[in-house]
Structure formats: structure tokens, C-alpha cells
């Protein structure tokens with residue numbers, strides 16, 4: 001007789017182990033492994049969607065499968081078993097459902113792909129429900145049937161939010177349910193083009209032995225909904241909560257089964273919200289979408305630089321503007337630094353909005369190559385407005401901000417600084433410089449401190465100050481400031 005099999009699932013990350021352990025070897029969480037009975041069905045076999053499995057045959061004949069369904073590309077690949085020539089595939093259009101909410105469409109790569117699965121993660125209260133209700137309304141107004149499943153809030157709560165947002169499309173249906181079978185039956189019955197599940201963590205399958213909200217529930221419910229989406233050709237958008245440490249509960253499971261993963265970034269206490277695509281099978285992952293939280297919901301931000309540069313023309317010592325490239329767009333941001341004499345012990349280095357390791361390296365270069373004595377100084381670096389700038393081309397602005405703070409010199413007015421700083425103190429050239437300089441020009445900047453190699457290549461109308469080394473750039477900053 002076969003031995004009874006057991007498995008242990010980490011409730012933090014979803015990793016599966018053969019035996020119990022005090023610490024999860026995958027995510028390092030303590031006492032998080034729980035014993036689970038092994039599921040009778042293999043969820044990786046499409047047939048495992050059981051009751052809805054019959055759809056796989058007829059789903060493709062639905063009118064929504066569109067003209068390209070002959071090649072089986074648009075509406076999910078499940079029912080098609082014959083190989084198709086790639087030349088045929090690339091010529092067939094992949095239709096997208098556009099919401100008209102440009103910031104939202106762009107991070108998805110140009111709209112929602114039919115039959116795709118999207119995961120939107122973020123801290124509680126950051127605006128996930130607000131954004132998706134608004135997007136659902138726009139999609140419904142564009143003629144697509146949308147089913148908004150609220151598993152967290154009652155229909156009445158959603159009604160209040162909808163009233164506040166002015167959402168009233170007749171093609172948008174709200175459905176309050178947490179039972180997976182009810183949700184699946186409703187999808188099969190009403191055949192919407194898009195289903196929003198708000199949130200996936202509250203959905204449960206009654207036949208599973210584990211409690212709602214556990215990793216095995218999340219995995220099974222997520223998988224079944226994704227298969228159902230592929231079989232019926234509807235797109236499904238999951239809302240997922242992020243845990244305190246910044247990961248979605250059971251992240252690996254959900255991130256692997258969906259096509260696109262979007263994260264809401266930003267601070268609940270600031271008005272700006274940023275969405276970043278961290279995985280996208282149908283578009284670039286560098287894209288960001290910017291929104292502003294208002295009384296009437298989330299507004300698109302079409303001119304981000306203006307928003308981050310509110311006071312940029314009255315600069316204090318230790319403040320430098322740079323142009324950061326985020327995906328296909330350039331954002332001008334202000335980097336601020338402050339240095340003060342440290343008290344006892346090791347000096348503090350506190351960074352917000354930039355990479356702390358990168359800042360530590362820049363401080364070391366300033367110390368060694370530019371001979372600034374920062375060893376006894378506390379250094380604070382902040383990127384204004386709650387954006388996070390991680391690309392190396394912000395190095396020069398960070399270095400100049402720290403140098404400016406230390407020497408108490410104000411950067412020359414209407415000047416931006418862009419460049420990567422090497423360990424030898426040399427300035428390295430940067431990518432996308434034309435787009436960055438054009439954006440600066442558009443916003444009224446007049447001077448640019450650039451690496452010499454970049455300065456040679458550009459044809460910008462700004463007055464360029466080419467610098468081979470960091471020391472030159474610092475001189476340029478202090479000389480003009482007097």
C-alpha cells in the first residue's frame with residue numbers, strides 16, 4: 001500500500017517542504033510551516049478545473065474570442081493543441097481592451113489583454129479598490145462587460161465608493177461573494193470581458209481542508225480562476241494585499257501564475273501614488289503610472305516633473321535637481337542632502353527614495369577623491385515627493401547634494417546634474433540623455449552638469465558644463481553658487 005504523503009507549506013511564502021522545520025529555508029520565516037493534506041487533483045493539469053473544465057471545448061466559440069481566435073492566440077491557449085506557424089501568429093493582431101485611463105493602460109503595455117491574468121498588489125488603504133473601480137467603470141463605458149467581485153466589502157460599501165467616484169456604467173456589475181464556486185459559476189453565466197477580484201486573499205474554496213486566507217487556498221483559488229479566465233477568454237485582475245515586509249502574502253504562487261504583476265508604491269500619507277509593473281508578459285516592466293489621490297478618486301498625473309519640482313526654483317544648500325528615466329518617461333526630481341556633525345559612535349547614513357548602498361559608495365568616493373571629510377558627519381539623503389530613484393545616473397546629483405550640504409553652497413539656479421559616478425571619481429556617460437535634457441529644457445532649466453562623454457554627444461540648447469571627474473563637478477557647483 002502506498003505510504004500516506006504529507007507536505008508542509010510555509011504560510012508566509014508558500015514554499016513546500018517534505019518535512020517540518022522550525023525555519024522556512026526559502027524566506028527565513030520562523031515557525032511558519034504547516035502540515036497540509038496533499039491535494040487530490042494536480043492543479044497544473046487543466047482538467048483539474050473540474051466543473052468548469054467543459055468550458056475548454058466551447059469557450060473558444062464565444063463571440064469574444066475575436067477574429068484572431070482561429071490561431072488560438074487571443075483567448076488563451078488551452079483548447080488549441082495543434083502547432084501554429086509563428087509567422088501566422090505574429091501577423092495576427094493581439095487586441096487590447098483600453099480603459100482610456102492612460103496611466104493604467106500604459107503600465108499594462110497598452111491595455112488589458114483578453115484572457116490574461118493581472119495581479120495588483122499594495123499596502124492596505126493605498127487605493128487599489130479605488131483604482132480598479134475607476135478602471136472597471138471606464139472599461140464598461142467603452143462597451144466591455146465587467147464583473148467586479150467584492151469579497152472584502154459589502155455591495156453597500158462599494159456603492160458608497162462608486163457614488164463618490166461618480167461610477168455609473170450599466171455594463172459594470174458588482175457581485176459580493178467569497179466562495180470560489182459561486183464566483184466561477186457567475187463568470188460562466190454572465191461571461192464578462194473582465195473580472196476584478198477584490199481581493200483574492202478573501203476568496204476560498206469550501207472543499208479544501210485549510211482555512212480561508214492560507215497559502216493553499218490562495219494557490220488553488222488563484223489557479224482555478226486563471227484557468228477559468230483562459231478557458232472563457234475573459235481577463236481577470238486580482239487585488240492582493242502586501243504584508244508588512246513588502247511582499248504579497250504567498251507571493252511566489254500568485255506572481256508565477258499571473259501574466260502581469262503591478263505594485264502600488266508610495267506613501268498613504270502623501271497624495272501621489274505610483275504603480276510599477278514588476279512582471280509583464282505583454283509589455284515592458286520599466287513602466288510606471290502616476291496618480292494623485294483626490295476627493296473624487298485617483299487622478300492621472302500627466303506632467304510628473306512639475307509635481308515633483310514644486311519648490312525647485314528656490315533651492316537651499318544641499319538640493320540638486322536631476323532627470324531620472326523611468327521606462328519610457330523622464331521625471332525631474334529634487335535630491336536633498338543634509339550633513340551634520342555626528343555625536344557618539346558611528347555616523348548615521350539615512351536614505352529615503354534612493355539606494356542606501358549606492359549612497360554609501362558615493363560618500364566613500366567623496367571622501368577619498370574629492371577630499372570631503374565626511375567620516376564624522378551624519379549624512380541624510382532624501383528624494384523629494386516620495387519617488388524612488390534607483391538608476392545610477394542619479395549618482396552625480398546625490399554627490400553634489402551631499403557636497404553642497406557639507407560646503408553650505410547653493411547649486412546655481414536652473415541647473416540639472418546627471419551622471420554616473422565611478423569608484424575612481426570619474427563621471428560615466430548615461431543613457432537616454434536626449435530625452436532627459438529635452439524634459440529639463442521644457443521645464444525652464446538653463447544649465448546642465450554632465451559627464452564629458454555625454455556632453456560631447458548631445459545637441460541640447462541648455463548650457464552644458466562638461467566634467468570628466470566628480471571634483472570638477474563640485475567646483476562647478478560651488479564656483480557658480482557664489
Ligand code: TYD
Pocket residue numbers: 122123124125126127128129130131161164165293294295296297298
Ligand atoms: P482604497 O481604494 O479603499 O484602498 P485599498 O483598496 O488599497 O485598501 O482607498 C483607500 C483610501 O483612499 C482611503 O483612505 C480613502 C482614500 N480615498 C480618497 O482619498 N478619495 C476617494 O475618492 C476614495 C474613494 C478614497
Ligand code: MG
Pocket residue numbers: 128129130152198
Ligand atoms: Mg480595497
